[in-house]
Amino acid sequence: MKENEKDLAMQCGCEHEHPETVREVREAMPDENVTADLSDFFKVFGDSSRMRILFALDRRELCVCDLSAALSMTKSAVSHQLRFLRTNHLVASRRSGKNIFYRLADDHVRDIIEIAVEHLSEEE
Amino acid sequence: MKENEKDLAMQCGCEHEHPETVREVREAMPDENVTADLSDFFKVFGDSSRMRILFALDRRELCVCDLSAALSMTKSAVSHQLRFLRTNHLVASRRSGKNIFYRLADDHVRDIIEIAVEHLSEEE
DNA sequence: TAAACAGTTGAACGGTTGCTCAACTGTTTG
DNA sequence: CAAACAGTTGAGCAACCGTTCAACTGTTTA
Numbered sequence: 001m002k003e004n005e006k007d008l009a010m011q012c013g014c015e016h017e018h019p020e021t022v023r024e025v026r027e028a029m030p031d032e033n034v035t036a037d038l039s040d041f042f043k044v045f046g047d048s049s050r051m052r053i054l055f056a057l058d059r060r061e062l063c064v065c066d067l068s069a070a071l072s073m074t075k076s077a078v079s080h081q082l083r084f085l086r087t088n089h090l091v092a093s094r095r096s097g098k099n100i101f102y103r104l105a106d107d108h109v110r111d112i113i114e115i116a117v118e119h120l121s122e123e124e
Numbered sequence: 125m126k127e128n129e130k131d132l133a134m135q136c137g138c139e140h141e142h143p144e145t146v147r148e149v150r151e152a153m154p155d156e157n158v159t160a161d162l163s164d165f166f167k168v169f170g171d172s173s174r175m176r177i178l179f180a181l182d183r184r185e186l187c188v189c190d191l192s193a194a195l196s197m198t199k200s201a202v203s204h205q206l207r208f209l210r211t212n213h214l215v216a217s218r219r220s221g222k223n224i225f226y227r228l229a230d231d232h233v234r235d236i237i238e239i240a241v242e243h244l245s246e247e248e
Numbered sequence: 249t250a251a252a253c254a255g256t257t258g259a260a261c262g263g264t265t266g267c268t269c270a271a272c273t274g275t276t277t278g
Numbered sequence: 279c280a281a282a283c284a285g286t287t288g289a290g291c292a293a294c295c296g297t298t299c300a301a302c303t304g305t306t307t308a
Contacts, residue, residue, distance in 0.1 A: 060145070
């Protein structure tokens, strides 16, 4: 067993895995920043309150107050989630008098949800 | 103000939102089960360890030991995450002797990640 | 059949997260 | 300018989640 193969083996406290395979997969792995950014992005969709907000905004532009009424959430809770969504560039806003209207920021949201619906409908 | 409009207004402790809008959005909202299933699905992608596992398996079928070596995680941690992924039908497995090999279950994984990468690359 | 290895599982812990509450900013209206 | 309304924010709390650890199952091999 070569030195670098032994190193790889050390990683899991497991002595008999397949070193060639491990090295190949390791080298093909994207940078940790990339996978972290990706999972952070999906985290945004991974909450049912945010998902419901996205569905509502998919229908039409809405102010915080109407959103909170439509979803039966407090304005505060909605606002917290909207900030999250805004930070992740999924929604955009404009002020109109006392109201701030939110809308979906781009079409990726619709695309991604569409594929997810497809996947779920195929699950048995 | 009609009775049902007052009801909607009560929902957010806010008296002056736009009742027509609120009702329209409410009626168009998918069932709570649907949004819950969707967010549960995305939750699976919302963790960097699972994301890295998916990238590794996208490259090739792998046993738990090799996965854990390639990602520098304990076998236990990998196994817990694989169970999560299996429950959500994102990976499938086969036993071969002492090893259990995992692979991606279908192509939706690749599609979804592709769109996410696209979205992230457009963010400024 | 006993030892060695691959993988799974459940409990426990520490960190994260989503909500509530209360205080705040900013805009409009009297 | 003061009151009323729309929305934001930060602290605090409870629930959730990912890891570790140790004990376990199941397969192969000597």
